[in-house]
Amino acid sequence: MKPLVNRMDLLTGEVPSGATVVIRRASDMKGLYQNRVALEGLIKAKDPVVYQVYNVAVPERNGELQHCVSIIYPGKVGDEYFMTKGHFHARRDTAEVYLGLRGKGKLLLQTEKGEIEVLDMFPGSILYIPPYWGHRTVNVGDEPLIFFAIYPGDAGHDYQTIEAHGFRKVIVERDGKPVLVDNPNYRPST
Amino acid sequence: MKPLVNRMDLLTGEVPSGATVVIRRASDMKGLYQNRVALEGLIKAKDPVVYQVYNVAVPERNGELQHCVSIIYPGKVGDEYFMTKGHFHARRDTAEVYLGLRGKGKLLLQTEKGEIEVLDMFPGSILYIPPYWGHRTVNVGDEPLIFFAIYPGDAGHDYQTIEAHGFRKVIVERDGKPVLVDNPNYRPST
Numbered sequence: 001m002k003p004l005v006n007r008m009d010l011l012t013g014e015v016p017s018g019a020t021v022v023i024r025r026a027s028d029m030k031g032l033y034q035n036r037v038a039l040e041g042l043i044k045a046k047d048p049v050v051y052q053v054y055n056v057a058v059p060e061r062n063g064e065l066q067h068c069v070s071i072i073y074p075g076k077v078g079d080e081y082f083m084t085k086g087h088f089h090a091r092r093d094t095a096e097v098y099l100g101l102r103g104k105g106k107l108l109l110q111t112e113k114g115e116i117e118v119l120d121m122f123p124g125s126i127l128y129i130p131p132y133w134g135h136r137t138v139n140v141g142d143e144p145l146i147f148f149a150i151y152p153g154d155a156g157h158d159y160q161t162i163e164a165h166g167f168r169k170v171i172v173e174r175d176g177k178p179v180l181v182d183n184p185n186y187r188p189s190t
Numbered sequence: 191m192k193p194l195v196n197r198m199d200l201l202t203g204e205v206p207s208g209a210t211v212v213i214r215r216a217s218d219m220k221g222l223y224q225n226r227v228a229l230e231g232l233i234k235a236k237d238p239v240v241y242q243v244y245n246v247a248v249p250e251r252n253g254e255l256q257h258c259v260s261i262i263y264p265g266k267v268g269d270e271y272f273m274t275k276g277h278f279h280a281r282r283d284t285a286e287v288y289l290g291l292r293g294k295g296k297l298l299l300q301t302e303k304g305e306i307e308v309l310d311m312f313p314g315s316i317l318y319i320p321p322y323w324g325h326r327t328v329n330v331g332d333e334p335l336i337f338f339a340i341y342p343g344d345a346g347h348d349y350q351t352i353e354a355h356g357f358r359k360v361i362v363e364r365d366g367k368p369v370l371v372d373n374p375n376y377r378p379s380t
Contacts, residue, residue, distance in 0.1 A: 001318075001320040001321075002307065002320070003297070003299045003307045003309055003317070003318060003319055003320060003323055004309070004317070004318045005297075005309040005310060005311075005315050005316065005317045005318075006315075006316040007312075007314055007315060007316070008289075008314045008315075008316055009314060010313055010314045015316070056316060056318065058285070058318060058320075062252070063281070063283040063284040063285060063321050063342060064285050064320075064321065065255075065285045065286070065287050065318075065340060065341070065342070067287045067316065067318075067340075069316075091253070093253040094253040095248070095253060095254050095255045095343070096255070097255045097257045097340050099198075099289065099338050107193070107195075109193045117192065117193045119193055119194070119195040120195060121195075122197075123200055124197055124198045124199060124200045125195050125196075125197060125198075126195065126196040126197070126198055126205070126246060126257065126259075126338075127193070127194070127195050128191075128193060128194045128195075128246065128248060128255075128257070129193055130191040130192070130193060130248075130254075131191075131253050131254065133193055148289050148316075148338070150255060150257075150287050150340040151255070152253060152255070152342065153285070
């Protein structure tokens with residue numbers, strides 16, 4: 001493989017060429033929000049894009065580095081903010097690094113044992129997601145949340161564990177502010 | 191290890207806490223520039239900082255991710271721009287990713303066989319350094335060149351190979367512009 005350079009727009013997060021884009025609309029987020037009625041209403045109204053990810057393709061091999069730009073748009077489903085699905089790495093002992101570039105967010109982290117951490121994301125935030133921590137990103141501001149993410153080439157994705165159990169906590173808006181509350185639909189591993 | 195967040199200043203590149211800083215002055219760059227007289231003059235005058243790197247410490251283990259912010263200051267030694275020492279990874283089959291945040295630079299890349307590539311660095315540039323490519327960064331602008339870099343936890347550094355052989359090319363200023371020229375001091379591997 002030859003060295004390569006791509007260009008991201010630091011304001012919009014877009015990578016016009018050299019990357020593939022994954023778009024997640026409200027209709028892709030079924031089962032992930034508490035307020036199903038609000039989600040159905042949103043889907044029927046205009047099914048907005050909740051987030052999109054620009055991936056630069058590299059070999060899925062140990063020693064290589066996957067990297068992408070994520071843009072989470074501002075918005076809510078009921079009182080829950082727009083967020084990513086959240087996942088573990090298929091290879092659990094792999095880390096991930098985020099660099100926050102624009103907007104205001106929360107990084108929600110959880111181990112399979114149910115430990116929880118929440119970190120702030122802001123322009124210039126350097127976040128380290130150590131091995132074994134599942135992660136979800138939440139836009140708690142009113143502009144796009146844009147960040148650059150890097151993870152090992154052979155990390156892989158496991159979305160099923162989060163889909164099956166959920167996160168123990170959710171981030172909702174209360175009196176105009178983000179608040180961490182228990183997720184009534186959390187199903188702990190037995 | 192717990193998840194963690196650090197703060198970088200996107201304008202200056204500084205990471206005020208949570209990172210260790212490596213400072214390379216002109217006196218640390220002996221043998222790397224063609225014009226030794228110019229380098230000695232610079233050292234005697236004020237021995238300026240050529241570049242500095244803020245490293246966030248994580249375990250040096252496969253699956254983890256080293257990450258750092260590099261700042262290369264504007265300046266020249268004779269007609270050669272301020273630049274990093276340049277290195278290979280000790281574990282050759284590991285990649286590196288850069289995200290350009292400020293300034294104007296060139297990324298000079300070379301394999302052990304002597305293949306050369308040069309890529310532009312600019313705000314929003316996403317650069318991929320594939321496995322087996324040694325790399326050096328050069329500030330060809332008149333403001334600090336700031337970029338975020340990520341590489342595998344077990345990549346390691348090999349500075350000796352570059353010190354012993356040099357890069358085949360150097361980047362010099364000609365009529366106010368950066369130009370790639372042959373390095374008369376390049377010593378190819380036999």
